[in-house]
Amino acid sequence: MEVFPESLRGRLSSFMSNKLYQLHNTNLVTFLSDIVELCEPDSVYLVEGTREDLEYVKRKALENGEEIPLLNRNHTVHFDHPLDQARAREDTFILSGKIPFVNTRPREEGLKEVLGILKGSMKNREMLVGFYSLGPVNSKHRILAVQVTDSTYVIHSEMMLYRSAFWEFSGNVDFLRFVHSRGTQDIKRRRIAIDLGGTVYSVNTTYAGNSVGLKKLALRLTLNMAVNGGWLSEHMAIIGIDGERTHYVTASFPSGSGKTSTSMLGKLISDDLAFIRNVDGKARAWNPEAGVFGIIHGINPKDDPIIWEVLHKDDEVIFSNVLLKPDGTVYWDGSGEPEPEKGVNFTGEWWKGKRDGEGKPVPASHPNARFTVRLTSFRNLDPRYEDPEGVEVEAMIFGVKDYNTLVPIAEAFDWAHGVVTMGASMESARTSAVLGKSDEMEFNPMALLDFISVSLGMYLRNYLDFGRRLSKSPRIYSANYFLKGEKGFLNSKEDKRVWLRWIAERLEGKAGSILTPIGYIPKYDDLSRLFYHVLGKDYSRESYEAQFTIRLKAYKEKFKRIKDIYMSVDDTPAEVIEILDKQLLEIDKYVREFGDRVTPSQLESS
Ligand code: SPV
Ligand code: MN
Numbered sequence: 063m064e065v066f067p068e069s070l071r072g073r074l075s076s077f078m079s080n081k082l083y084q085l086h087n088t089n090l091v092t093f094l095s096d097i098v099e100l101c102e103p104d105s106v107y108l109v110e111g112t113r114e115d116l117e118y119v120k121r122k123a124l125e126n127g128e129e130i131p132l133l134n135r136n137h138t139v140h141f142d143h144p145l146d147q148a149r150a151r152e153d154t155f156i157l158s159g160k161i162p163f164v165n166t167r168p169r170e171e172g173l174k175e176v177l178g179i180l181k182g183s184m185k186n187r188e189m190l191v192g193f194y195s196l197g198p199v200n201s202k203h204r205i206l207a208v209q210v211t212d213s214t215y216v217i218h219s220e221m222m223l224y225r226s227a228f229w230e231f232s233g234n235v236d237f238l239r240f241v242h243s244r245g246t247q248d249i250k251r252r253r254i255a256i257d258l259g260g261t262v263y264s265v266n267t268t269y270a271g272n273s274v275g276l277k278k279l280a281l282r283l284t285l286n287m288a289v290n291g292g293w294l295s296e297h298m299a300i301i302g303i304d305g306e307r308t309h310y311v312t313a314s315f316p317s318g319s320g321k322t323s324t325s326m327l328g329k330l331i332s333d334d335l336a337f338i339r340n341v342d343g344k345a346r347a348w349n350p351e352a353g354v355f356g357i358i359h360g361i362n363p364k365d366d367p368i369i370w371e372v373l374h375k376d377d378e379v380i381f382s383n384v385l386l387k388p389d390g391t392v393y394w395d396g397s398g399e400p401e402p403e404k405g406v407n408f409t410g411e412w413w414k415g416k417r418d419g420e421g422k423p424v425p426a427s428h429p430n431a432r433f434t435v436r437l438t439s440f441r442n443l444d445p446r447y448e449d450p451e452g453v454e455v456e457a458m459i460f461g462v463k464d465y466n467t468l469v470p471i472a473e474a475f476d477w478a479h480g481v482v483t484m485g486a487s488m489e490s491a492r493t494s495a496v497l498g499k500s501d502e503m504e505f506n507p508m509a510l511l512d513f514i515s516v517s518l519g520m521y522l523r524n525y526l527d528f529g530r531r532l533s534k535s536p537r538i539y540s541a542n543y544f545l546k547g548e549k550g551f552l553n554s555k556e557d558k559r560v561w562l563r564w565i566a567e568r569l570e571g572k573a574g575s576i577l578t579p580i581g582y583i584p585k586y587d588d589l590s591r592l593f594y595h596v597l598g599k600d601y602s603r604e605s606y607e608a609q610f611t612i613r614l615k616a617y618k619e620k621f622k623r624i625k626d627i628y629m630s631v632d633d634t635p636a637e638v639i640e641i642l643d644k645q646l647l648e649i650d651k652y653v654r655e656f657g658d659r660v661t662p663s664q665l666e667s668s
Pocket of ligand 1: 278
């Protein structure tokens with residue numbers, strides 16, 4: 063191979079040059095040279111992923127203040143700018159013509175702007191380059207990706223969250239490209255520009271959801287690849303639930319509505335993302351990631367014993383936007399520990415009773431404060447997370463945070479019914495993982511609305527076809543852990559264990575069901591047995607009736623809203639509208655017979 067362009071060669075040590083040379087990858091050399099010319103770093107460090115690399119990156123992160131050491135030498139804390147605590151919806155756009163529900167910017171205009179902001183952004187800094195595989199390195203379905211960044215925190219996070227794969231870049235292989243600069247932290251000039259050709263540019267942000275390219279930025283690219291390639295790239299956990307044998311299920315929940323806690327109830331394969339492919343007629347799933355970037359708010363030893371253990375043992379953890387206490391440990395809200403008097407948080411010095419400029423109380427830890435850890439730290443990790451063939455998916459759960467309508471658990475009639483009335487019809491209370499007001503109900507199909515990069519119509523067509531081409535499609539379930547009655551929440555946190563067991567028993571043909579207009583719901587006898595067996599609890603008929611009463615009127619209103627949304631999208635497949643119409647007619651039949659609500663006992667005796 064010819065020598066590297068001077069711009070790149072002059073910034074690499076001879077050791078690094080030699081390493082890069084050995085790859086013989088001209089795509090890579092061209093890409094890196096272009097970015098070096100654009101961002102003008104002082105030096106370039108190629109992160110192969112060795113022990114030495116990790117030590118180097120960690121040392122630099124502490125030196126430049128991106129991370130602060132904690133009492134436990136394997137723990138650090140990172141703070142993002144007070145206005146950069148979550149995914150920045152408004153500043154994130156696909157470089158393309160208009161797509162309904164997707165933030166877009168005309169390609170040339172958007173690209174020109176972001177490249178302008180990136181110009182010279184790494185002066186006096188080192189540019190780090192990470193090399194990863196989305197999915198097991200030895201899987202033929204893996205996708206390679208390169209991260210370029212001037213943030214040691216971003217690379218440190220990626221070394222924990224992804225599989226390093228430097229030597230896989232040998233030859234002229236292609237890869238996804240992520241270019242990030244902390245810039246000057248000028249939030250007004252924060253931009254995340256996504257070029258579906260395979261490159262994402264991100265600048266003036268450090269919050270991982272905006273800066274760690276392989277996470278949610280890659281999702282926009284892989285979703286587009288999946289829709290075009292007939293597979294699924296989803297915002298889903300993958301877990302193994304035990305019954306007679308292990309059943310693998312995926313779980314799609316908008317951030318902050320129970321996905322991470324659900325993935326701790328079984329054998330853990332993934333807590334956030336899933337690639338799902340048709341392999342010999344079966345749906346098989348992989349985790350593109352190798353770590354967890356989870357919400358820490360509310361993690362306490364009673365409800366989350368596994369995560370609690372991970373955060374308190376000696377494995378590596380990066381805490382972000384929690385409270386740093388004077389004794390070098392951290393505190394977060396909802397941990398069950400007493401709130402400290404003072405410390406340092408995302409707003410700087412913090413004390414009990416601190417108020418912001420508008421007089422609002424400043425919480426000790428941000429509601430979207432997080433922890434970054436490796437999958438291998440979890441005692442419930444399923445070794446099959448490294449299976450190059452993935453695991454077979456038997457069921458898919460679509461869960462929402464819905465105080466008023468959805469029953470805790472229901473099974474769809476079939477694939478298309480589940481995809482349309484459960485996945486594509488998701489509405490959920492807005493999360494703190496996105497900048498803006500929390501708790502408003504939002505349309506969020508497949509918990510993916512923030513990440514969708516193609517039209518919803520194309521996306522759903524691919525989904526429907528995907529299931530049809532399988533010899534056996536997964537069963538589909540809707541879940542809602544947040545249903546309220548007159549006196550508040552109808553379920554306790556641990557009840558989800560029972561719903562998962564019910565799914566396992568459904569898959570094994572052991573548990574029965576009751577037919578309702580919106581799908582099948584559990585029978586009292588099965589749940590009563592499972593509540594006792596799984597939680598050692600007596601489950602009253604009254605609780606059951608309250609939880610599984612179908613709120614027909616609310617369901618009807620919901621499906622009317624959803625139908626209106628899909629009617630307004632040009633390329634919605636006709637089938638989607640047909641299924642929604644049929645669903646509405648079915649609910650109407652019950653409304654005529656029972657009124658606004660129908661209880662399970664009325665359904666059983668009718
Ligand atoms: C989510 O909000 O869905 C997350 C965290 O998993 S982020 O990386 O911000 O997307
Ligand atoms: Mn997520």
